Amino acid sequence: MSQGERMSVRMGERADERDASGGITWLVRLYPEAWRARYGEEYAALLVAQPRSLLVLLDVLRGALDAHWHASWLGGGGMYMERRLRRCEVAFFCAFMLFFVGFLPWGRVADPTPTFAAAARLHPILGTLYRGVEVLTAVTLLIVALGGVPVLLASIFGAWRERDWRTLRPFLGAVVLVVVYAAYTLVAMYVVGNRPGMTSTPGATVPVRPIDVVLLAGFLLFTLLGAALGPTLIGFVVVRAHPPLRLLRFALGCAGAALVTMAAVLAGTVAMAVLIQTQAPSLNISQDTDLPTLVVMIGCMAVGEVVGLVAFLRGLRLHPEPVVEQPLAA
């Protein structure tokens, strides 16, 4: 028996011993997807033949780190770029959601309307700023939807065509979340809005019952949970799917444009907060527009802007790189 034949027999024996363990599969999964597509099978065969030791394990882990670090050119550059771009898009979307949740109390700035109208008559800049920020926010939402919705739809339809339930499950989870949230909101609004005495004596102060407090607290918790879980589930859909690269690039362009309008909205919010504190303290009466709320609001928006900018810049740094296909010699 030649040395090569003896080696093959030894490899076969070790393969039989370890294929059942499944540990090799997990080790190979530590490597990037594109790398696995090129080297995964032969690497798994090599690991099966390797004697087990801590040094081998550490070498595999070090190799996996190296493969991730140099993933753009170590096998499947194009796949790597698309995957990174998807992650950048998802990171931007999550950052935008944080920004948007931070911005939500903005609507309460003009509440109650007569008080705000009186302050705006005295300081016309308040009215102009309020309307300007509202318009900019609407533009931001449109831009994000313009870039994000096609990517999401392409991800869902692509996953549906391939019956890829791993990708579709998070989307179905997001749909269920929206339906449950909407149903809860309707029930809570109905119960709280129709408490005894509410309809019979309009304008009268109606006492709040414990059930109302529970429902409103539940609504707040549900809103926070939905704001965190919704983007996460949608993020899973986009990260796991394979939307076309041109859509991802277009969405990245939209993210860049949205960051500009988001910065303008943030600047407007800061200006409004300063004006309220210095020029129109009469507006500082609601728990939604007092100083701590404004600080938290601006903080969330600022973090969203910075994280979104980092995600955008990371996406911008990715250059298209052709997938190198080495011709196999006959």
Next chain:
Amino acid sequence: MTDERSHADLGQGASRGGGSGGGDLSGLGRFAEPSLLILASLAGGSKHGYAMIEDIDTMAGVRLGPGTLYGALARLERLGLIEPLPAEDRRRPYRLTGAGATVLKAQLASLERFATQGLGRLREATA
């Protein structure tokens, strides 16, 4: 070091190695030495991963780990110094390319010069 920069460095190394015949693996960083060992192993004929590990162990007394081996293999393949052959079962053999042979020759010649000079100096010192 960014991906782009390391790629550029490696590209430079490859062009030096393949183009001018100078043969320089320094752009491969910690994978330079394993790469040289792999090239030397493949000079004896095409081999798959496990056979390379055994051959290098026998030849140089160095046992490459699987992560190091495939880190170096991927780099050498990307630089065109080795090429894959059709897979046999789940294992894929690799073989040396013309550019790989040139780089290996240049590297070994450099080591030979270094060894000759070092041994010569040692002889002079002990004479």
